[in-house]
């Protein structure tokens with residue numbers, strides 16, 4: 249597909265954007281009905297006539313696709329012959345389940361480059377920047393590949409740093425005079441801490457932009473989390489958030505207004521739904537459901553991401569007319585109940601993660617006797633223990649919950665959070681509750 253004609257669609261009138269999206273969507277649904285063995289069956293079973301799906305509002309007539317559907321029928325999601333597949337990705341499994349395979353064609357790779365080129369451009373990165381990619385390019389990760397391709401397409405000096413050690417990445421930052429970094433926020437903090445411990449000053453290094461992937465950096469009001477504000481200060485750089493996943497194959501990146509990630513209407517259809525699968529009004533939180541457009545290798549329709557967020561429909565000061573997605577507030581089913589209030593594990597962690605005396609932490613929940621969730625926070629400390637009460641106060645001040653606090657060694661913490669080599673993502677929440685929602 250030639251995407252060049254869509255480059256400026258984001259500035260068009262809402263009605264024009266809708267028209268283009270409707271057309272691309274009906275083409276996508278037809279493609280799935282004809283080429284994807286899974287959707288051929290799925291549409292038949294659910295009595296979906298693809299010819300009747302003409303607009304985004306018709307999408308509600310198609311049932312959702314869950315990650316478990318893909319896991320159970322992975323091969324039947326492949327919509328092209330093996331010879332047309334040029335890349336195989338594994339999607340991050342956050343729990344213990346096996347990662348799923350994602351098959352990409354040459355067109356999908358081109359689409360991925362276009363998507364990421366525009367995401368970087370959205371954050372104000374130009375061909376004059378040197379961009380350090382702090383995400384794995386190997387082991388079938390999509391993220392590192394996407395950022396590398398996007399950087400190349402944009403014409404930046406792209407440095408494939410990968411997900412190595414903080415020492416090695418700091419060396420690359422100094423050596424290449426990197427002006428922008430894309431990576432996980434907590435890892436960008438680790439690099440800065442390594443530099444400081446070695447008598448260097450990250451704030452004077454000349455890095456101007458940090459693009460955060462995989463972890464939220466803002467709270468529901470779009471204010472930076474304390475740990476993110478600390479990260480900006482440490483690097484003396486602007487922090488931008490981008491939301492993506494391997495199944496999305498599309499990113500929602502923040503513009504210079506930095507108030508949520510803009511939707512690319514030519515690449516993806518976004519819905520936010522409640523527990524029963526009904527759409528929620530803009531601004532209200534629910535599960536993120538996506539239909540990535542134009543994918544040929546492994547197309548998806550109404551894929552339920554499990555991520556909880558909301559749509560921001562107010563006009564953005566950057567002049568783009570596209571809607572934005574808010575920060576990912578948590579994962580579906582992770583909401584904790586505590587004496588009449590609810591909270592996501594992330595929110596508890598973000599209340600203390602910026603403290604210098606915190607090395608790391610994770611949250612564990614179990615079913616309590618009184619109907620509340622028993623919440624435990626396991627924390628490892630850097631040096632001196634500030635006292636359990638201090639930690640409790642910090643958490644209460646930001647979340648109104650008061651978990652039991654258990655101090656563990658750094659080694660114990662790392663073994664839970666990073667676990668075995670096989671794990672592809674940090675685990676900071678362990679759910680031992682009987683009835684997971």
Ligand SMILES: [Zn+2]
Pocket residue numbers: 503504505510564565566567568
């Ligand atoms: Zn904007």
